[in-house]
Amino acid sequence: MSEKGLLIVLSGPSGVGKGTVRQKMVESKLFEFQYSVSMTTRKPRPGEVDGEDYYFTTKDKFKEAIANGKMLEHAQYVDNFYGTPLTPVKKMLAEGHDVLLEIEVNGAMKVREKMPDGVFIFLTPPDLMELKDRITKRGTDAAAVIEKRMAQAKVEIMMMENYDYAVVNDKVENAVNRIKDIVSSEHVRVPRVIDNYRKMIKEN
Numbered sequence: 001m002s003e004k005g006l007l008i009v010l011s012g013p014s015g016v017g018k019g020t021v022r023q024k025m026v027e028s029k030l031f032e033f034q035y036s037v038s039m040t041t042r043k044p045r046p047g048e049v050d051g052e053d054y055y056f057t058t059k060d061k062f063k064e065a066i067a068n069g070k071m072l073e074h075a076q077y078v079d080n081f082y083g084t085p086l087t088p089v090k091k092m093l094a095e096g097h098d099v100l101l102e103i104e105v106n107g108a109m110k111v112r113e114k115m116p117d118g119v120f121i122f123l124t125p126p127d128l129m130e131l132k133d134r135i136t137k138r139g140t141d142a143a144a145v146i147e148k149r150m151a152q153a154k155v156e157i158m159m160m161e162n163y164d165y166a167v168v169n170d171k172v173e174n175a176v177n178r179i180k181d182i183v184s185s186e187h188v189r190v191p192r193v194i195d196n197y198r199k200m201i202k203e204n
């Protein structure tokens with residue numbers, strides 16, 4: 001085991017099932033990771049808890065956090081701003097925890113520039129009809145917002161080529177198992193494992 005945790009970035013179009021898959025990853029007990037809670041200017045959906053699902057904030061406070069260098073990345077998505085607070089991610093990784101970011105593609109590419117050692121996974125729907133069906137049946141967004149999210153989904157899907165892995169979310173359990181295989185393989189990649197031996201050799 002490396003002392004420094006693995007950064008796992010999970011992206012994919014709105015409604016593909018990122019949150020559902022993450023929840024199942026936790027329940028499965030196949031993983032040990034900490035979740036990076038994002039900041040957003042979006043209004044909370046029913047049932048969403050401040051500090052757990054997101055840090056809900058105003059546009060002014062969001063801009064202030066950017067100006068003060070407090071964000072690892074940030075992006076505008078449809079009509080709102082979203083971003084990853086830097087300090088908790090740095091701390092969790094330094095403590096050796098794997099950290100999961102669930103973020104859209106533009107933010108993910110900014111993270112890739114800063115933290116190229118992370119593993120970048122793109123969750124795909126079985127097809128676009130199914131994506132629209134999922135986002136509609138979720139019942140959280142007005143028809144106009146769904147249209148905007150679907151338009152953005154097409155742009156995002158074409159950005160999949162910048163990711164390390166594509167995982168199809170046909171059945172949630174299948175997607176979780178695929179992600180488990182990816183994360184396990186990343187843990188035994190030579191650049192991660194060799195660091196432990198470097199340390200051991202230096203100390204002896």
Ligand SMILES: Nc1ncnc2c1ncn2[C@@H]1O[C@H](COP(=O)(O)OP(=O)(O)OP(=O)(O)O)[C@@H](O)[C@H]1O
Nearest residue numbers: 013014015016017018019020134138169170171172
């Ligand atoms: N494999 C699946 N099969 C069928 N329905 C699914 C599957 N995965 C997720 N869903 C459903 O699709 C809807 C959207 O899922 P979820 O909210 O997890 O998506 P998301 O990618 O996190 O969306 P957003 O980015 O907008 O937050 C939910 O109603 C969820 O129950």
Ligand SMILES: Nc1nc2c(ncn2[C@@H]2O[C@H](COP(=O)(O)O)[C@@H](O)[C@H]2O)c(=O)[nH]1
Nearest residue numbers: 038039074075077082083084102103104107
């Ligand atoms: N670049 C970032 N994107 C983020 C972050 N947190 C969430 N997201 C993504 O935004 C869209 C919309 O989310 P929703 O909760 O309004 O449906 C979705 O793709 C999220 O993954 C973030 O910190 N940075």
